[in-house]
Amino acid sequence: MSLNIGIDLPKIPVGAFVSDLVDWIEANLGWLLDGITAVLRYLLNGFQEILMFLPPEIFIPILAIIVYFVTRKDHKLAILSFIGLLLIWNLQLWDHAMMTLALVLASTIIALLIGIPIGILAANSDSINAVVRVLLDFMQTMPAFVYLVPAVIFFSLGNVPGMIATVVFAMPPAIRLTNLGIRQIPTELIEVSDAFGATPRQKLIKVQLPVALPTIMAGVNQCIMLALSMVVIASMIGAGGLGYQVLVGIQRVNIAMGFEAGLAIVIIAIILDRITQNLIK
Amino acid sequence: MDEEETPEIQIEVKNLYKVFGSKPEKGVQMLKEGKKKPEIFEKTGLTVGLDNNSFEVYKGEIFVLMGLSGCGKSTLLRCLNRLIEPTEGSIIINGRDIVGMDDEEMRKIRRQQLGMIFQNFALLPHRTIIDNVAFGLEIQGIDIPERHTKAAEAIKLVGLAGYEESMPDQLSGGMKQRVGLARALASDADILLMDEAFSALDPLIRRDMQDELIDLQQRLSKTIIFVTHDLDEALKVGSRIALMKDGKIIQIGTAEEILMNPSNEYVERFVADVDMTRVLTAQDVMKKADPIISCKSGPRLAARLMKEYGISNLFVVTQHRILKGIVTIDDVVEAVKNDHTTLEGIVTTDVPQVHLTTPLADIIPMIAEAKLPLAVMDDDNRLKGIIVRGSVLSALARKESEPIVA
Numbered sequence: 001m002s003l004n005i006g007i008d009l010p011k012i013p014v015g016a017f018v019s020d021l022v023d024w025i026e027a028n029l030g031w032l033l034d035g036i037t038a039v040l041r042y043l044l045n046g047f048q049e050i051l052m053f054l055p056p057e058i059f060i061p062i063l064a065i066i067v068y069f070v071t072r073k074d075h076k077l078a079i080l081s082f083i084g085l086l087l088i089w090n091l092q093l094w095d096h097a098m099m100t101l102a103l104v105l106a107s108t109i110i111a112l113l114i115g116i117p118i119g120i121l122a123a124n125s126d127s128i129n130a131v132v133r134v135l136l137d138f139m140q141t142m143p144a145f146v147y148l149v150p151a152v153i154f155f156s157l158g159n160v161p162g163m164i165a166t167v168v169f170a171m172p173p174a175i176r177l178t179n180l181g182i183r184q185i186p187t188e189l190i191e192v193s194d195a196f197g198a199t200p201r202q203k204l205i206k207v208q209l210p211v212a213l214p215t216i217m218a219g220v221n222q223c224i225m226l227a228l229s230m231v232v233i234a235s236m237i238g239a240g241g242l243g244y245q246v247l248v249g250i251q252r253v254n255i256a257m258g259f260e261a262g263l264a265i266v267i268i269a270i271i272l273d274r275i276t277q278n279l280i281k
Numbered sequence: 282m283d284e285e286e287t288p289e290i291q292i293e294v295k296n297l298y299k300v301f302g303s304k305p306e307k308g309v310q311m312l313k314e315g316k317k318k319p320e321i322f323e324k325t326g327l328t329v330g331l332d333n334n335s336f337e338v339y340k341g342e343i344f345v346l347m348g349l350s351g352c353g354k355s356t357l358l359r360c361l362n363r364l365i366e367p368t369e370g371s372i373i374i375n376g377r378d379i380v381g382m383d384d385e386e387m388r389k390i391r392r393q394q395l396g397m398i399f400q401n402f403a404l405l406p407h408r409t410i411i412d413n414v415a416f417g418l419e420i421q422g423i424d425i426p427e428r429h430t431k432a433a434e435a436i437k438l439v440g441l442a443g444y445e446e447s448m449p450d451q452l453s454g455g456m457k458q459r460v461g462l463a464r465a466l467a468s469d470a471d472i473l474l475m476d477e478a479f480s481a482l483d484p485l486i487r488r489d490m491q492d493e494l495i496d497l498q499q500r501l502s503k504t505i506i507f508v509t510h511d512l513d514e515a516l517k518v519g520s521r522i523a524l525m526k527d528g529k530i531i532q533i534g535t536a537e538e539i540l541m542n543p544s545n546e547y548v549e550r551f552v553a554d555v556d557m558t559r560v561l562t563a564q565d566v567m568k569k570a571d572p573i574i575s576c577k578s579g580p581r582l583a584a585r586l587m588k589e590y591g592i593s594n595l596f597v598v599t600q601h602r603i604l605k606g607i608v609t610i611d612d613v614v615e616a617v618k619n620d621h622t623t624l625e626g627i628v629t630t631d632v633p634q635v636h637l638t639t640p641l642a643d644i645i646p647m648i649a650e651a652k653l654p655l656a657v658m659d660d661d662n663r664l665k666g667i668i669v670r671g672s673v674l675s676a677l678a679r680k681e682s683e684p685i686v687a
Binding site (some may be wrong): 108186188189191192193194195196198199202206207210211213 | 361362363388389391392395396397399401402403405406407408416417419420421459464468474538599
């Protein structure tokens with residue numbers, strides 16, 4: 001019965017509507033898109049220049065030392081990072097790796113700059129939280145590839161649309177865990193700040209954020225890991241770096257090339273993960 | 282017997298209502314019509330928190346709000362600094378009604394006049410002890426050197442000097458609550474709100490903290506509103522106690538008033554299990570020291586008095602009833618035989634003594650051992666009364682059997 005009705009009725013033009021919307025945005029908000037592109041490109045280039053400023057033979061030991069201190073003198077991990085980074089260099093993937101790292105860092109920073117404030121807002125208002133939760137569920141169940149489509153439409157091909165797709169993909173955990181971290185603060189601690197006469201801003205800065213920090217940092221960690229995985233996928237729309245090497249490996253059925261790039265991604269993932277996890281403690 | 286000056290009122294609560302839920306005014310209306318909590322919940326889904334409470338808290342007293350969980354005592358406490366917004370009524374603190382006060386002014390009152398201490402200590406886990414204690418001062422915008430000086434003083438006051446740079450999770454429960462106390466003292470508020478402050482501590486530490494609170498209160502003369510569900514604690518620390526049930530204060534009075542004259546059956550049941558030996562003190566069980574004899578009198582008078590009253594010993598005092606000692610019948614008879622003219626030489630100065638406020642629990646073992654009656658003394662060493670075995674027993678028997686009518 002209901003199926004018949006579905007067949008008899010004309011198709012609802014969801015696709016056509018979205019396509020019209022895209023046309024309208026392109027026509028009327030082009031200046032905004034250009035502005036975003038410029039800012040993102042600037043940020044990305046900045047990171048890339050910083051990461052490429054030192055030659056690998058100097059940068060690798062520095063990174064290993066940073067890992068050593070951030071992980072509270074875990075020498076095993078520091079040595080492992082050192083060897084891993086040397087391997088990347090040896091495989092002649094250093095420049096690609098730095099490109100990927102720049103993409104990850106730039107995307108993560110933007111995702112956090114947007115995600116943490118939204119998380120704070122959601123934590124302090126149940127109605128905002130209700131809206132945000134629906135959006136986040138939607139964002140997280142949507143297959144990652146789908147983000148590539150609007151990114152390409154609005155920002156064409158290259159690193160910038162790759163970053164946009166990455167930011168959208170990596171943001172949800174930052175929002176969720178900021179929200180969760182603040183909501184989990186024991187009532188008494190909130191009462192302390194109120195009872196001693198804190199303003200809402202003092203409460204946020206002196207109580208809510210510091211107490212929620214471990215949870216927020218778990219969100220940052222998740223955000224970085226998701227950004228890394230999305231940066232690889234974003235190579236399909238022209239984002240550079242190790243992902244692109246993997247993609248080329250697939251296209252040419254070049255197992256050696258694909259595997260080496262994949263290995264480099266794993267090494268970077270481990271180092272980023274351990275550093276951010278230890279920042280919490 | 283206590284000095285009864287007219288006490289200065291620090292907090293005055295008038296007709297305070299709190300109803301939780303949307304459109305709480307309707308619940309208040311129903312309460313005024315005499316409807317009860319369960320009925321209101323059934324009809325409107327509104328939860329009654331406080332039902333028409335009025336009381337005064339005097340300057341420098343420990344005012345205890347007591348009742349079982351859910352009776353509204355914590356709600357009432359939180360209304361006093363508006364962590365919970367009252368639905369109706371007024372709360373006058375130091376002459377100003379805080380209900381309806383705007384945020385900015387309310388913050389000022391909270392910062393300067395109201396300190397709060399929480400059941401689970403509520404220390405900020407990322408801050409050192411000194412920064413926890415200085416929290417209130419920091420909120421007020423006081424600069425670091427000054428607030429650290431003040432915080433260090435408060436830490437010293439609660440006996441935690443040396444722990445300034447520790448983190449909260451390095452301290453035991455009792456120490457944590459001292460930090461909570463120091464935090465409330467640091468901002469020099471004259472009113473402290475204590476919400477089940479000692480309930481999370483184990484019994485021994487709890488008792489120490491109670492003693493220290495009483496001591497601190499006497500030294501600093503803060504006004505303290507103390508919430509507890511523990512009757513023994515209430516009786517121990519409370520200058521006055523307000524017993525609550527279903528959001529309503531059903532009796533206010535001193536520990537003795539509540540125990541001796543429970544206003545209704547609920548209060549009576551509530552206080553039924555109280556260990557009376559901890560509540561009653563020497564002055565509740567003593568009897569008048571009569572007769573007594575001046576140290577200037579002779580043994581003949583002593584002998585006559587003893588015979589007249591049928592007693593075998595007699596307290597000897599100086600002019601202002603300052604206790605000199607005791608004489609026994611045997612010594613007096615001996616002195617009369619030997620024609621002594623004064624009591625000197627036969628007065629035993631080694632008389633067991635207790636203070637007016639000594640609890641009965643401490644008196645019982647003394648009286649069990651003592652051959653002589655106990656002398657009950659006041660602060661100026663004057664003899665106020667005596668205690669013999671019989672008076673202890675009869676006091677206990679009386680208190681337990683019949684509800685006493687004032």
